[in-house]
Amino acid sequence: MLTDRANPQNSREYDPMDDPLADPDWQEPEAPAQKLSWLRLGFLVLVVAAVGAGGTAGVTHLRDTAGPTAKSWAVPYVDVTLTPTFEFQDPAVNPANDVALAFVVADPQDGCAPSWGGAYTPDEAAASLELDRRISQLRAAGGDIMLSVGGLINTELAVACTDQARLTDAYRQLVKRYELETLDLDIEGTAVADQPSLKRRAAALKELQAEQKAAGKTLDVWLTLPVSPDGLTADGLTAVRTTLEGGVSLRGVNVMTMDYGTESGSDPDMLELSTRALNATHKQLTDLYLRLGVQLTSPQVWSRIGATPMIGQNDVDAERFSVADARGLAEFAVDKGLGRVSMWSLNRDAPCRSTFTNVVVHSNTCSGVSQEALAFSQVFVGLPGGSVGDSGRDSVVIPAQAATADDPATSPYPVWRLTAQYVRGYKVVWHGVVYEAKWASQGADPTAAGDAAGPNPWSVIGPVGPNETAPPPNPIATGVTDQWNPETVYARGDRVLFNGLPYQSRWSTTGDAPSTEYPISPDDPWAPLFTVPGEPVTN
Secondary structure (H helix, E strand, C coil), rough: CCCCCHHHHHHCCCCCCCCCCCCCCCCCCCCCCCCCCHHHHHHHHHHHHHHHHHHHHHHHHHHHCCCCCCEECCCCEEECCHHHHCCCCCCCCCCCEEEEEEEEECCCCCCEEECCCCCHHHHHHHHCCHHHHHHHHHHHCCCCCEEECCCCCCCHHHHCCCCCHHHHHHHHHHHHHCCCCCCEEEEHHHHHHHHHHHHHHHHHHHHHHHHHHHHCCCEEEEEECCEEECCCHHHHHHHHHHHHHHHCCCCEEEEECCCCCCCCCCCHHHHHHHHHHHHHHHHHHHHHHHHHCCCCHHHHHHHEEEEEEEEEECCCCEECCHHHHHHHHHHHHHCCCCCCCCEHHHHHCCCCCCCCCCCCCCCCCCCCCCCCHHHHHHHHHHCCCCCCCCCCCCCCCCCCCCHCCCCCCHHHCCCCCCCEEEEEEEEECCCCCCEEEECCCCCCCCCCCCCCCCCCCCCEEEEECCCCCCCCCEEEECCCCCCCCCCEEEECCEEECCCEEEEEECEECCCCCCCCCCCCCCCCCCEECCCCCCCCEEE
């Protein structure tokens, strides 16, 4: 969780209780050329020279090894309302080309009006912080901004504003005033599980993206969410799903690789915890998109993931993200093709003036660890990715689930039924995807999100192929020749053929045709003397 201890209204204190079908024609877009002004280029040459051969080799390695998927975009956060004001437009203190300005929240006096940190209206920020002017200067030098809305402290607009039209207009004001091409929604704390606000936010973003598209412009949307070494929380994953199902074209999910809750006195490997969290997030998003009817390749998923470490001392006393960890994360980002790498924050990328042995230093203006000034920025600025608004990104449309009709004749396993009783290991097809039951269930939609209180009993196996057909059932009884007759009274144990398949009666019955809907219910008077694909193997 990101922290602002200098300004209590922005403080993001740590609380230990806070707790699709493969497209064969898809090609990973070439890494867009990084916008870098001659002024910034000259400054970077001086900076790299200053850090010596080690720093130069690190940056050169990242650029030289950047393959077609290695296009990570460096976009550090700037705490806009923090005192002293961080001059992000000045290349002497900010080597980054693009920055994420944080945080826009609901105005304390009007929940449907945007404010900077609850302290400044946009007009007041322009006057008191020279914010608009500094943004213009950054852009004139070849850079750009992404706006971050939300955070842990204060109230995000969609949470405070229940008027859908006014909420949409609040986001619209930000997009127009700051000429935004990328919007970052930082959702933390109780807001992650606030379903009404998630739906309002998605509806507003969908409308704004449509407006921008009609005007020949784009609006990329990132969700920034908490993460653990095991990945996104159930609520976090639901937030992503709600956004996608709400019609938002989601650029990616940026996870906060920080504040893992490590016990005091331990010495955690922050790089290892972070890469574990990212790998787990990759698996979760792969699964989620597939449940929504879209299969993404592994590089496509990685390009939709971002990482944001808290540089230096984290809010958790035992956790410190070092410059060496930053180098490791940068290499991981290039190797995997992460869509984005941010850091909290540029304000903190400096050594503290005074250090004390065995004393944990929490500060918003220094990192609290041993480093040279701008050491973290110098690592991440070497990432070879694109900048705000670069084109060439493939968009994914989440299909309406009802639009995917499952044909039993082309499904390798039985089509899922609401009333069927499934046992562990049973495989079904639903909306073009194969699922396997993790435990016995009835009535649980395989595509449902699930949560900690009611986890989904189905695991994703993969999509149904374009040329698949339904394998025939496998009879386990021979010698059955009598055809079922609706007029015959059958006793328990009688055997018949129905549609060419053998059945045995469970009790006396007449007029009840054997079922051809699988799995056949134990309450049906006819037990199948055959197996169908998808049934678990029993000994």
